[in-house]
Structures are given as structure tokens and as C-alpha cells.
Amino acid sequence: MSKSVERVAPFLFGLTALAxxxxxxxxxxxxxxxxxxxxxxxxxxxxxxxxxxxxLLSTLAVTGAALLASTILGVFLAVAMAASSFFRAAIQPWAVILQVTPVVAIAPLIIIWVGQPFLALVVCAVVVSFFAILSNTAAGLAATPPELLDLFLLNGATRWQILFQLSLPYALPFFLTGLRLAGTLALVGAVVAEFVAGSGGFASGLAWQIIEASYRLQIPRMFAALLLLGAAGIVIYAVLGVLERVVLTRRDGA
Structure with missing residues (x-):
């Protein structure tokens, strides 16, 4: 099958389904x-x-802020886990526990504790999305080829030189894969947090548009908001995929 046919296949499938x-x-x-x-x-x-x-702009603002915070937090924790077995033993169980805890169950507490509405929504979205970056980056750092590590050690490289010149560059594809997943997860977390916040009186984002439309039995408007959310998720995933290809192409061509 040609590349051009593969590109138009999703659109043809979507138009057929709509018809x-x-x-x-x-x-x-x-x-x-x-x-x-x-x-x-x-x-x-x-x-x-x-x-x-x-x-949509409100939801994307929360998603973008959460993705940025998740990137910083996930990479920092992954580097800490790679640098010290003590940190790995201390961080990993709590990160897993936080990941498997339904955000809808803890979102009301986060909103109460944080107080500031936008920041509370960002924190909820970070809880959902940061683990994808943490786990993928940590896997990349752990997958550093031992022969290259031995070569660096034989040449007297310091721990920081090994980290910045070997481990982090090798983990870059893993990190970008995690970033791509975290982008859509941040959107999911933002929507879930907005549902909880909207029920509590803080009206914001597409989630509130869905809640309001359902209260008024405006089902076509509710579907419109849902489809807009789906389109936003596809765009985020596609944009981060393009970023991944560009970064890796430039790295390989350097």
C-alpha cells in the first residue's frame, strides 16, 4: 500500500463512519x-x-502547563532513580501507587488543598501524566549499553559526564515516546479535573461545556464538545509525534 493511501485512509474511514x-x-x-x-x-x-x-483554550492551557510540569518532574525523578539505588527504591513504589490511584477519587482533595483553581487542575493532570515520562525515561537510562559505559569509565569519565554525554542522549527516544503518551494523558487528566471542579462550581474548559449541555439536555452540543476533545487529543499526539521525528532525525544526522 502506498504512503499516500495510508495518509488518507483515516479520513476515508471517518467519512464513511459519519455517513x-x-x-x-x-x-x-x-x-x-x-x-x-x-x-x-x-x-x-x-x-x-x-x-x-x-x-477548548482553557482545557489546552491546563494540558500544556501539566505537560511541562510532568516533563520536569518525570525527568528529574528518572535521573535521581538512575543515579542512586536508594532513590530508586524510595521513589518507584510511590510513583506506582500514585499512578494506579484514580484521579477522580483524589481530585476533590487536590482542589481543596491547592485552593487556586487553575493550579489545582494542573496538579490533577500532572498526577495522571507524569508517570509516562518517568517510566520511559528511567527505562532509557537503565538501557545504556554496558560496553559504552565501560568505555567511558576506562577513559576516566565522571558520573556527570556519563549522565549528560551517554545516558541522557541514549534515553532520548524513550523520553520522547513517554512525552507523546503524556501529552494525551495530560488532556485526560485536565478533563477529569474539570469535571470535578465544574461540579463544585468552578466552570471552566470543555468538561464544563459537556456538563452544562447534559443538564440542559442539549445532546448535540455535548457531542460537539466530545468530538472537539477527541480532535484535540489527536492533534496533540500528532504534533508530539512530529517533534519526536524531527529531534531524532537531527540527532542522527548530527
Whole structure:
């Protein structure tokens, strides 16, 4: 299969699915408050484009801040774990516990403890996303080839030289893979936190648009917000994928 066909395949599949969806709604006469068709959703998106656009910007602001914080925290903890077995033994169990704890269960506590709404949303999103960067970067640092490590040691390299000139460059592909995963996880964490915050009276982001639409039984608008979230996730994943290819290409060509 040619590359051009592979590029258009997702769009063809999506258009086919939308056409079948719209046709099924027309043939079954399903009310829009049960399952709206794509045309109804498109009309709802146009009618609410200002509110949905503002909600998307708010959600993306939380996602971006959480991804930046997750990157700093994840890399720092991964380096600490690689540098010391004591730190690895101390950090890893707590990181796993935090990762498997449902953020929806601890989001109300975080919002109460942090106080500042935006910062609280960022903290919730970081809880969801940082582990992807931590685990992938730590795996990359641990996978440093032992023969290269021995070569550095034979040439009298210090621990910091080994870290910055060997281990971190070798772990770069692992880190970029973790960053790509963390981008979508940060979006998920931001939406979950916004759901909790919106229920508590702090209206912000696309999650609040979904809550408000469901309260008013504006199901086409709710679907429009959901599809906008899905599109945002695809764009984040694609942009970070492009970043990964560019960085690795430049590294390999250097």
C-alpha cells in the first residue's frame, strides 16, 4: 500500500463512519436528544462555537502547563532513580501507587488543598501524566549499553559526564515516546479535573461545556464538545509525534 493511501485512509474511514451514522439516524428516526446525527452536531458546534472555543483554550492551557510540569518532574525523578539505588527504591513504589490511584477519587482533595483553581487542575493532570515520562525515561537510562559505559569509565569519565554525554542522549527516544503518551494523558487528566471542579462550581474548559449541555439536555452540543476533545487529543499526539521525528532525525544526522 502506498504512503499516500495510508495518509488518507483515516479520513476515508471517518467519512464513511459519519455517513453510516447519519444514515442510521435518518432511517430509524432517532430523536436528537437520544443520538444526534453528525449534521445536528455540526449545527450545534456552529451555534456554540464561541463557548466551545473558549472552553477548548482553557482545557489546552491546563494540558500544556501539566505537560511541562510532568516533563520536569518525570525527568528529574528518572535521573535521581538512575543515579542512586536508594532513590530508586524510595521513589518507584510511590510513583506506582500514585499512578494506579484514580484521579477522580483524589481530585476533590487536590482542589481543596491547592485552593487556586487553575493550579489545582494542573496538579490533577500532572498526577495522571507524569508517570509516562518517568517510566520511559528511567527505562532509557537503565538501557545504556554496558560496553559504552565501560568505555567511558576506562577513559576516566565522571558520573556527570556519563549522565549528560551517554545516558541522557541514549534515553532520548524513550523520553520522547513517554512525552507523546503524556501529552494525551495530560488532556485526560485536565478533563477529569474539570469535571470535578465544574461540579463544585468552578466552570471552566470543555468538561464544563459537556456538563452544562447534559443538564440542559442539549445532546448535540455535548457531542460537539466530545468530538472537539477527541480532535484535540489527536492533534496533540500528532504534533508530539512530529517533534519526536524531527529531534531524532537531527540527532542522527548530527
Amino acid at each position: 453510516l451514522w447519519q444514515g442510521a439516524v435518518w432511517m430509524t428516526h432517532t430523536p436528537s436528544y437520544v443520538v444526534p446525527g453528525p449534521l445536528k452536531i455540526l449545527r450545534a458546534f456552529y451555534d456554540s462555537r464561541t463557548a466551545l472555543g473558549a472552553g
